Amino acid sequence: MAIRNIREIGDSVLNKVSKEVKEVNKKLLILIDDMLDTMYDAAGVGLAAPQVGILKRVVVIDVSEEGNEPLVLINPVIIETSGEQTGDEGCLSVPGKVGTVTRPNYVKVKAYDVDMQEFTIEGTELLARALTHEIDHLDGELYVDKVIDGLRTVGAPEE
Numbered sequence: 001m002a003i004r005n006i007r008e009i010g011d012s013v014l015n016k017v018s019k020e021v022k023e024v025n026k027k028l029l030i031l032i033d034d035m036l037d038t039m040y041d042a043a044g045v046g047l048a049a050p051q052v053g054i055l056k057r058v059v060v061i062d063v064s065e066e067g068n069e070p071l072v073l074i075n076p077v078i079i080e081t082s083g084e085q086t087g088d089e090g091c092l093s094v095p096g097k098v099g100t101v102t103r104p105n106y107v108k109v110k111a112y113d114v115d116m117q118e119f120t121i122e123g124t125e126l127l128a129r130a131l132t133h134e135i136d137h138l139d140g141e142l143y144v145d146k147v148i149d150g151l152r153t154v155g156a157p158e159e
Contacts, residue, residue, distance in 0.1 A: 001030075001033045001034060001036075001037045002034050002037065003034070003037055003038050003041050004034050004035070004038045004052040004053075005052065005053070006038065006042060006047075006051055006052060006092050006093060007050070007051055007052065007053055007093055008093050008094070008095065009093055009094045009142060009144065011053075011093075013050055013053050013055065014050055014051070014093055014137070014140065014142060015140045015142075016050065016055055016140050017055075017138070017139055017140050018048075018049060018050055018055045018056055018057045018058075018137075018138040018139075018140075019055055019056060019057065020057050020075050021056055021057055021058060021074050021075055021112075023116070024074070024114055024115070024116055028056070028058070029114065031049065031052075031054060031056070031058065032058060032060065032072055032114065034052070035047050035049065035052060035058070035060045036060050036062075036070050036072075038052060039060055039062065039092075040062075040067060042092050044092045045061060045062060045063050045126070045130050046059065046060065046061040046062075046063075046130040046133060046134040047059070047060050047061075047092060047134070048134045048135075048137035048138055049138075050137050050138065050140070051092060051093050051137060057074065057075045057076065057138045058072070058073070058074055059071075059072075059073045059076055059111075059131075059134040059135065059137070059138065060072055060073075061073070061127070061130045061131065061134060063126045063127050063130055071121065072113060072114055073109065073111035073112075073121070073131075073134075074111060074112040074113065074114070074116070075111060075112050076109050076110070076111035076131070076134075076135050076138070077109065077110050077111070077135075078107055078108070078109055078131070078132065078135060079108050079109065079110050079120070080106075080107070080108035081104035081106060081107050081108070081128075081132075082104060082105070082106045083104060083105030083106050084102055084103065084104060084105055085102070085103055085104070085105040085125065085128070085129065086100060086101070086102040086103075086148070087100065087101070087129070088100055088101075089101040089103075089129065089133065089143050089147075090154065091133070091142065091143055091144075093137075093142065094142065094143070094144060094151070096153055096154050097144075097151040097152065097153060097154065098151070098152055098154055099143065099144065099147030099148070099149065099150065099151045099152065100147060100148045100149050101129075101143050101146045101147055101148065102146070102148065103128060103129045103132050103133070104128055104132060105124055105125065105128055106122070106123070106124050106128055107122070107123050107124075107127075107128040107131045107132055108120060108121070108122045109121050109122075109123075109131050109135070
């Protein structure tokens, strides 16, 4: 397991569409472990493979308070959304910045686990935000393109 470099805004890999995973092999399992280590090390709640320079449809998320309930989603697809929530959002690939983004308040996602067994997961609030944010990364989309009121520096005083 290793900490990988997180690609930052301006890196072209972040604007590319990731490829579907056909099989889980040792290399992919190492990637997933490294993504989890990298996410936890950076104090994030989610990380997509393109953020570490790998164009594969793999996402890791952990929105638990203790940070010990990781979700691994391979080839995730949003199949249902409802409601909406508007709030501040940040990204490990856009360090030191936040912006206000509107997302669905409920999301249902179909994905595969590390055994390539299909499952669905439903989430509201922070989990719904994390799921949509990370799946956007797989399509080469960054939250900065959805920001309502511009990016703000974290910790900057309100005007």
